[in-house]
Amino acid sequence: MKICLIAEGSYPYVTGGVSTWIQTLMTEMPEHEFVIYVINADSKRKGRYVYELPPNVVEVKEVCLDSYVMEKGKWGRRFQLPQEDLDNIVALISGDETLNWEGMFNLLRSGVFENTIDFLSSKDYLDIVERIAERVNHPLPFNDLFWTINSMILPLIVTVREELPEADLYHCVSTGYAGIAGVLAKHLHGKPLLLTEHGIYSREREEEIIKADWVKGEFKELWIRYFYTLSSAIYAAADEVITLFHRNKEIEVEMGCPEEKIRIIPNGVDVGEYAELPAVPDDGTIRIGAIVRVVAIKDIKTMIHSFALVEKEIPNAELYIMGSADEENIYYEECLQLVSSLGVNNISFTGQVNVSEYIGKMDMTVLTSISEGQPLAVLEAMANGKPVVATNVGSCKELLLGKTDDDEPAGIICPVLHYEKIAEALITLCRNRELREAMGKSGYERVSQFYRKSVFIDKYRTLYQSLGR
Template sequence: MRICMIAEGSYPYVTGGVSSWIHSLIRQMPEHEFIIYAIGAQSKQKGQYKYELPSNVVEIKEIFLDAYIDEPGKWGHRFRLTSQQEEDLKCLLGGGGGVNWGNIFDLLRTEKFHVAADFLSSKDYFDILEDLCRTKYSLVPFTEMFWTVRSMILPLFVSIRNDIPEADLYHSVSTGYAGVVGALAKHIHGSPLILTEHGIYSREREEEIIKADWVKGYFKDLWIEYFYTLSGCIYNSADQIVTLFNRNKEIQIELGCDPSKISIIPNGVNAIDYANLPQAPDQDIIRIGGIVRVVPIKDIKTMLQSFALVKREIPNAELTIMGPTEEDEEYYQECLQMVGSLELQDVIFTGTVPVKDYLGQMDILVLSSISEGQPLAVLEGMACGKPYVTTNVGSCKELLNGVNDGIGPAGFVTPVMNYEPMAQSIIKLCKSPSLREEMGRNALERVSRYYKHQDFITSYQQLYALLGEGQQWPALASN
């Protein structure tokens, strides 16, 4: 079977998390051929792969959302749209109501437009936006509205106009642009479509936009509604939707997803791979670690602030942050400045490293993210028998506390963006070797029993086989 994996902002340009998940899935299925449809943010990423692609990857197609910057449109043309086409576009641009994505796909891929920017430079676009401003955004300056919506929608239009490789099955690993491309692939080629949603993409974008300085206050709702509209595209189009834990399923249903489509397939790790890792030679140091990309959504600043409090009570504590720093260089520099302003000692940023070289040496692991799905970093630490302190995001509470499984806690869960409770939890573990050992044992038992890598692979093998043969995927017991 030929499977097209559609990834946005992850594989193969970024390590860890969703990228590791994709890489593992492909490697464990040599019986299938894979096409990677990679959606990147910036054209400078082209060919800059962080992974050696498995031999069963037969094609990689790259598109970049900044491609529209160099795409000029012809101003002032009129394309004589039908009233239905105008209504569909108005819904997409923020007019409310359900978007008919099939009509949008057909219109934007028509030869009427030489390039996507042609429509957004047309009189038709001007008229639709003018009507939208008059009926819904009367207090917003029209010029600002014109350019804001244009910048918002043009990457989507460019994505829709790209060619889609033909495959037996399409698998989008998020909603957003990857979800729209998956729905487009099904629309063009008619093959089945799977969505795996690790974190809730639209909620993550909402959190980012609320905090963003680059979005003016009166445009925040417009941007947020836009990303929810993108998610709705694949929720409606997908044949099957996979999520990783029950709370995500509940949110998807709240957002309008058909419950009968949703199955739960947890992530998994091979616990045996994390046994007997190199241990730390010096036991006079309490080693605290974070397996994390240095980007804002991981909230490294809260981790640093909590460590500053830890350091006051545990002077022999050391913090090692294991993960790439180049993804957001500006944020990384801000983190380094915070280390300096807090006068912190014993903070190490390793950059990208083989995590197994470090994990065995850690006494405590920390995750300070603002948003997560079911983080592989937590599963890896649990497989290594290490206690974790995490924020209450994604499935972290379920991972550490279990769901009536008779196994004790594997760490502490603390509020998001609140460094004091995080620090107190870390200090409690620092002061009690017996508590660290107990929680580490619980972690290993839970991950060994409920989060097996082979179970994860087998579930997807069965899902691919059934959809590829046109059969209905049965509801999982975990539903």
Template structure:
């Protein structure tokens, strides 16, 4: 079986999180061939892989969203689109109606043009933007609307007109552009399509756009609706939709996904992989860790504000922020400046490191994200019996507090952006070694019993077998059925 995984903004350019999940999935199935469709923001990322690619990954098909900058054409053609074609295109840009994605794929791929810019310079496109301006944006500058919509749909149209490698099964690991490519692959090649949604992509884009300076206030809704519209492509065309925890499933249903398609398969780790980890430094300090990329959605600035309060209260504390910072150097510099402004003395940005080299010396872990799925960082920390203090995002509450299990709390949950409340919880744990030990052991037991790597891998083997018709995995399929029955 040849499986095509479709990833946006993650593997193999970025480490941790979804990328680690993809790498783990492929390495656990060495006899299965994989193709990666890797979507990145800029062409300068080409070939800049952060992973040693496994031997069963036979192709990396790279797509760059800035390729539209190379599109040039003359103005004024008319393609005489039908009323149905015009209505479907208008639904895409306005967010007022449902898009017929199969029709859209056919129309865009069959346009008699040399490049996408040629269509966006046409009279048909001009008419569509004029209609949008009159109906939805009569009070904003027309030229701004024109170029805003162009920048939205240029990358999308390039993706739709591009080649999609052949595979036996397509598996997108988010909605958005990855979801559109998955839906396109299903339509073109008539093969099964899966979606695994770690966080809710459209909600994450909404949070980013609300805070973004590059989007004028009167166009924020336009961009937000657009990303929700993109998500509808794979929600409507996927054969199976997999999510990591119950709350995400409810959101997917609210966003229009058929509940009959959705299964919950949590992430998992093998606690045996962490059994040899031990403390190598003296217990003269309380060492707080964060396994995290230094990017805005992880809200490192909140983490620093929290730690500033902790450091003022306690004399012997350190904060180790472990993860890459190259993804957003401007944000990283802002974090360094904030640490200096707050007079923080003992916070260290380690960059990319071997996390296992640090875990044994950490007393507690923190996560300050404004959006998450089901963080592997929490599972890895629990595998080392380290308690966590987290913001209330994604599946963090379920991991920390459990869902009607017998294991007890494994840390504390605080509201997003409430750094003072997080500081209070961190100080409480720093001052109480017995509580840290109890919470850490609770986390270990929860992961060891409910979030195992073997269950995670066997569940995906079973779904691949069922959707792709691979009879060699029938044992995995029966294991999966048993697993889902027990969960129910």
């Protein structure tokens, strides 16, 4: 079977839980061929992979959203678009439920426009923005609204106008633009469509937009509604929707995904891989590990603030931030400046490392994300018998505290952004070796019972076979 995996901004350009999940899925299923269809914001990343592609990857299709900068168009043309096409684009931007995706695809892929800029520089597009301005009814400069809508719709047009490789099954690993590519694939080729939602993409974009300086306050609602509209398209079109834990399923149902489509398949790790790792050195140092990319959504700044408090109470504590730092360079520099301004001495940014060479030497791990799905970093720590301090995001609470009141804790859950509570939890574990060992044992037993890689792979193998027949 040929399976097309559709990803956005992750594999094979950056490391992380979703990328590792994709690599594992392909590696463990050599009986299938895989096509990677990846949507990437920056053409400079094209061909710069951080993963060695498995031999059963037969094609990589890279869609660069900034490709439009090389296009040329003539301002002010009139294409005389049918009223239903104009209505459809207004519905897309305004979040109207009358949106017809089939009509949208047919319009944007038609020969009417030579390229993306042709449409965005047309009088027809100007008419659309004027209609939306009437609906928004904000006393805002028309020019600001025009360029805001331009920024919203441009990546969608670039994505929709690209050709999709033919496959027996299309599998999206998020909603958003990747999800739209999947809906388009089903429209063009009539093959089954599967969605695995690790985190809730539209919720993550909402959090980013609320905090973003680049989106003016009046336009935040417009952006947020737009991303929910994109998600609703694949919820409607997908044959099956896979999520990782029960709370995500509840959110998807709240957002309009039919409950009967959704099934839960947790992530998994090979517990045996963590059995013989290097042990914690008996040298009096308390080592805290963070298996995490240095990006804003992981909230490394809160982690730094927390450790600054830990270091004052536990002078022999060390924090190792183990993950790539080149994805958001400005944010990484801000983190370094924060370390310096707080006068923290014992923080090491290791860059990307082989986790198995480090995690065994840690006394505990920490995760301070503001959004997660089911983080592989937590599963890896539990598989190695390490207690975890994590924020209450995604499935972290379920992983660390279990599903029932009788389950023994495998770590401590803290509020998002609350660096004092996180520091308090870390200090508690630093001072209590017996507690660390008890929580580590509980985590190991939970992973061994409920989160095995072999089970996760078998369930997807069966799912592929049932859909791809």
